[in-house]
Ligand code: SF4
């Protein structure tokens with residue numbers, strides 16, 4: 346008999362406790378991020394779409410060779426007048442070749458970041474852009490040099 | 495036989511119809527009024543169901559630390575209209591194995607069972623569709639139609655999950671109707687009337703005269719028993735076994751789509767309104783103000799203002815109870831079938847009988 350009534354009382358009290366918890370959340374600040382209107386601020390080392398500043402690139406082919414999935418394509422021609430580029434340590438380097446094609450196939454990229462780690466001039470970098478969906482496979486191939494020299 | 499029937503309708507309509515056009519036969523007006531009231535009730539119930547479904551989704555979000563639907567219209571207010579349009583435009587599928595007639599008829603039976611109750615609810619002082627002498631009994635009787643509809647849906651779908659859902663709901667609703675019946679009996683005993691308006695009239699004069707506080711704490715227990723049993727009656731979580739998604743897919747409405755599904759959906763929300771309204775009338779003073787007087791009547795006795803304010807109080811109380819149901823839904827997990835039956839037969843039923851006896855003894859003393 347005592348157990349019967351104490352079970353009822355405990356049951357009702359636990360319902361009240363549960364209701365207290367839920368009502369706390371009812372008035373708390375909501376965690377929803379309304380995506381297209383609000384966006385997350387990505388951390389500094391977030392690895393998004395690969396980006397490239399082709400003016401800095403000295404066409405050393407380091408990134409092409411290191412890429413585990415070979416998704417970077419780079420073609421170049423010998424330059425008549427070599428351009429001067431500053432590398433990461435501040436030293437000047439000569440660019441002996443002109444780039445005619447610099448493509449990154451994002452559909453194959455695994456966002457490992459290896460290409461950016463060894464680049465002597467910091468030309469290739471991981472951007473914070475994560476909105477990389479598109480309609481065709483061709484759109485996934487980003488061409489950083491479009492003009493033919 | 496027919497003549498007597500027409501005669502009875504004529505006398506009834508002469509007494510009950512607010513006004514007619516001179517010269518028009520009173521029977522014709524009777525039919526017109528039936529349609530007008532029917533339309534008002536149907537529109538009101540549908541509007542409430544739509545708004546409640548929106549509120550439910552929004553509140554569900556709030557309770558879970560989310561925002562809920564907030565895109566259509568200001569704060570997502572028109573979401574229910576978008577939902578309604580979607581449901582109307584959807585294809586109405588009938589499974590090949592279904593019992594077509596039962597399948598088609600079931601949603602309407604459920605909806606009629608819910609809608610019929612509105613006829614006897616006292617919305618405000620002398621504002622109601624009818625004022626039945628046996629209002630409480632009528633409500634108790636007609637709301638049982640819902641089970642019939644649900645079983646029809648479960649059987650007619652020709653699907654084992656639906657059938658299981660239908661059977662569960664039959665077992666559940668019939669079981670929980672007994673504590674509700676006993677609580678009704680208690681309240682009839684206290685008020686010695688079944689007329690809903692009369693019950694509300696007896697609770698006038700402020701908060702302390704509400705029936706919840708009439709025989710403390712027994713009427714409060716009666717209120718709790720009624721509220722728990724009523725939640726089981728309308729298949730709300732934690733008693734939503736007939737449509738337990740994780741066990742029965744969708745229970746009795748698994749096979750329904752489009753407008754027929756919408757009918758079940760609206761019936762559920764209208765049903766929430768109905769049971770909350772009955773709880774309000776029986777325990778929380780119906781349309782009576784919690785103050786000893788109507789606020790709008792401070793500077794004189796305007797009956798029309800009193801009616802409006804009474805309606806406001808009634809709706810406020812009902813909405814509070816509906817909110818309480820939503821709150822409980824997002825707090826408690828679902829019962830197991832045996833636990834559900836144990837709660838009804840081992841807890842609610844004996845307690846409601848004990849309550850009846852104790853209140854009876856108190857009334858004699
Ligand atoms: S590693 Fe840097 S500098 Fe070398 S080819 Fe790649 S982008 Fe250009």
Ligand code: SF4
Nearest residue numbers: 412454455457458460
């Ligand atoms: S991030 Fe990795 S996979 Fe992507 S381009 Fe750079 S090296 Fe290749």
